[in-house]
Amino acid sequence: MNNALLQIPDPADYFKGAGHHPLPVPANVLLFVRTTKNKLQEEALQSRSHHRFVLIFNLATEGRVHIDHLELHVKPGQSLLILPYQFHHFSLLASAKLKWLFCTFELTPHTFLEPLRNRVVDTGEPTQQSLKNLLEEWHRPASELQAGKLQTDLLHLLLSLKQDRQRSGSDLPPEPEDNLLRTVNRLMAEWRGRTVATTDLAQTLNLSESRLRVLFKEAAGIPLGQYMQNYRINRAMALLRTTDFSIADIAAEAGFGSPQAFSRIFKEKTNDTPRAYRQGGQP
Secondary structure, X not given: OOHHHHXXXXXXXXXXXXXXXXXXXXXXXXXXXXXXXXXXXHHHHHOOOOOOEEEEEEEEOOEEEEEOOEEEEEOOOEEEEEOOOOOEEEEOOOOOEEEEEEEEEEOOXXXXXXXXXXXXXXXXXXXXXXXXXXXXXXXXOOOHHHHHHXXXXXXXXXXXXXXXXXXXXXXXXXXXOOOHHHHHHHHHHHOOOOOOOHHHHHHHOOOOHHHHHHHHHHHHOOOHHHHHHHHHHHHHHHHHHHOOOOHHHHHHHOOOOOHHHHHHHHHHHHOOOHHHHHHHOOO
């Protein structure tokens, strides 16, 4: 070992050191890869709102990630963190083939990663090395020790990403020009509390319903009706887990026609009643 590293002065106080704030540890870590546009978009449609973080590393093929009403351009070599209960979808992928790595996990408190909210981050060399370490650990035989190392490797990766974020500045990226998916997301956000139908969107966009459906399928890779329903259900899930609103109020806020319609559709799509889903998130 380099002797210069051992030139350490005695501490002024043997009971006060670095690290006054305990670090949260990510748990229940999963890794997976998406290699085709169709798989990415179809799985996003089926992925309901949840309490997990979703960390994306773009390894090949640029594209757009829609988070709530925002549209973020993600290029190879960049990463993006989606926070719990954020509705998201993918569009304008430069190729049908891609290589996007996903890491999902649970972590409390959420505020620890708040600086990464809605920010596309250029990953530096230390972050890329941390990611490599995480992947190597993932491929080792499963054990209690391996799981613990996965958690510490992911924590190190998240800390490195926060450093990358600090170096990149604090401004949001410039807003891209409006496109159909971004416009639909914006209108759905602006019309929260209303029961929005395809006809409402078509009239606002000066398109026929049939033309709107065709254009949306081309842009998003999924049918407009399914997308709108998924948007409403994601919104309702977030409200059920993060507020004490009544079921009737959530049905109205999420854009369902009535509490009865909300309960029926929610049960059909999630296999849970709204009340059971809410109780499942309570400690």
